[in-house]
Amino acid sequence: MARATSFPRIPPMNELLDAAAERGLAGGREAHRAALAATLDRLRSDCRAGTARELDEGFWQEVDDRLQVLPAMRLREALNATGVVLHTNLGRAPWAPEAIAAAQAASGAAVLEVDPQSGRRGRRERAVSALLAEITGAEAGLAVNNNAAALTLAVAALARGRSCVLARTEMVEIGGAYRMPEVVRSAGARLIEIGTTNRVHLRDYAAALEDPDVGCVLRVHRSNFELHGFTGEPEAHEIAQLCRERGVPLVYDLGSGVLRGAGLPGAEEEPSVAAALQAGCDLVTFSGDKLLGGPQAGLIVGPKPLVEKLRSDMLTRSLRLDKTLLAALEATLSLHALGEEHALARVPALRQLALGVDELAPRAEALATALVAAGVSARVIETAGRVGSGAAPIRDLEGRGVLVEPPAGVEIDAFARALRMGRPGVFARVQDGGVVLDLRTIDPQRDAELQALVIAAAKRA
Structure with a gap:
């Protein structure tokens, strides 16, 4: 066993904090205190x-290293230069200014569950x-806290202790090993699988609905x-009509959240919530932070009796949104309520999807010119952005x-890391021996800030 050595003289914390400030270490006094305490423990x-x-x-080098690492582990601001509009790892949809203002207004006391006219208790998501x-x-x-929760709630409220029908063509897995068959089982329902991997027929649904224990059909x-090749499945309206005849509700998980428009730039093939309802689907679930362009939320729409059945389920309270997210969601929906053109102009994610080469090219030229003038090697290139978050997976968004x-002698990974470690961090794609900054996902008002961050990273790398 190693023999302990004597401890060095350790000054009081206040003296160490003063020394950290004199050395100009990054961070404030509390950050210095945390880094010093951890380093002293190690000593x-x-x-x-x-x-x-x-x-x-x-x-002191160890203290400085801790100060550099600790902020990187925290939730902090970033610039998304990946070209992926709904980047899951970067928080998906950026919020509209109206949503940010609404969340800030709701951060204190807020009219949440009270009717201001009568003074009596009200319902928290009545406006939404x-x-x-x-x-x-x-x-x-x-509205609940995400689409996974919305789907789980729908299946639980309708088929807990009963059966849920799901076609094998739709047994998807999304990020984090979130699989539809497991979702059904976790909601307390028994899964009835129908069809094959590539094809399912209306008669498969009809046969499954012969079971009187079916609580819902899930699409x-x-x-x-x-799916491509020898594939096939019935249309939503055909399944809906069959379910209506058998008295079994049809739940459609849309995921991406196109509200009512056809031809949303970059996501023209994505089905809309309004179209699913018009086809006869009873309940439709979708996300708030994807093509809706708002905060994380799981949204459920349908006939009032079914929605109220879900609202009164024991799971709902556990899944509800907090007041700031609810306020941001209400503000985002209010923009959509003003019309599709207004939403495209005011919701950042939708605006980014709609950007054309004619808008992106001049910005790219200006940025490249400024970087070259600062001694950074840069050139304009064509880019292929993506919608992200699982929407329109094979559709590229042409951009610049x-x-x-x-810099000379610097590895590309080290340069990309220097960009990510900036304040704010710049996240981009590593490609063709360099870092690609796709301006589609950068607010034009922050182009100058992006330029400064790239120059600083080139000097720091």
Whole structure:
């Protein structure tokens, strides 16, 4: 067993904090305190293990290293230069200014579950429910914390202790090993699988509905992959009519959240909520932070009796949104309620999807010119962006960006890391020996900031 060495003299924390400030270490006093405490713990542990330690330059380098690493582990602002509009790892849809303002207004006391006219208790998502009904044409709506929760709630409320029908063509898996068969089982329902991997027929649904224990039929939009070749499946309206004849509700998980428009730029083939309802689907679930362009939420629309059945289920309270997200969602839906053109102009994710080469090319030229003038190797290139978050998986979004080469002697991965570690961090694609900055997903008002961050990273790498 190693013999402990003597501890060095450790000054009071206030003296160490003053020394950290004099050295100009990154972060404020509380960050310095946390890094110093962790480094002192390591020093004491080393001394107990027999390793001699001093409060020398090595000690202060360790403190500085901790200060550099700790912020990278925190939730912080980033610039999305990947060209993927709904980048899951970067938080999906950026919020509209109206949504940000609404969330800030709701951060204190807010009119959440009270009727201001009567002073009596009200329902927390009453405005969201009304907006969902107005926009989609449904009788009622409900919001929970994400689409996975919305789907789980729908299956649980309708088929808990009973059976749920799902075609094998739609047994999808999304990120995090989230698989539809497991979702059905976790909701307390027994899964009835129908059809084959590539084909399912209306007669398969009809045969399954002979079972009187079926609580619901589930249809899932294959948003993150496509089937080609010898494939086939009935249309939504055909399944809906059959379910209506048998008295069994049809739940359609759309996922991406196109509200009512056809031809949304970059996602023309994505089905809309309004179309699913018009086809006769009883309940439709979709996300708030994908093609709706709002905060994370799971939205459910359909006939009032069914929506109320879900609202009164024991799971609903566990899945509800907090007041700030509810406020941001209400503000986003209000933009959609003003019309599709207004939403395209005001919702950032939709605006980014609609950007054309004619708008992106001048920005790319200006950025590349400024970087070259600052001594950074850069040139304009064609880019192929994506919608992201599983929507329109094989559709490219033609655009323009800037390919930035790392400084001489610097590895490309080190340069990309320097960009990510900036304040804010810049996340881009590594391609063709450089870093590609796709301007589709950068707010034009932040082009100058992006330029400064790239120049700083080139010097720091």
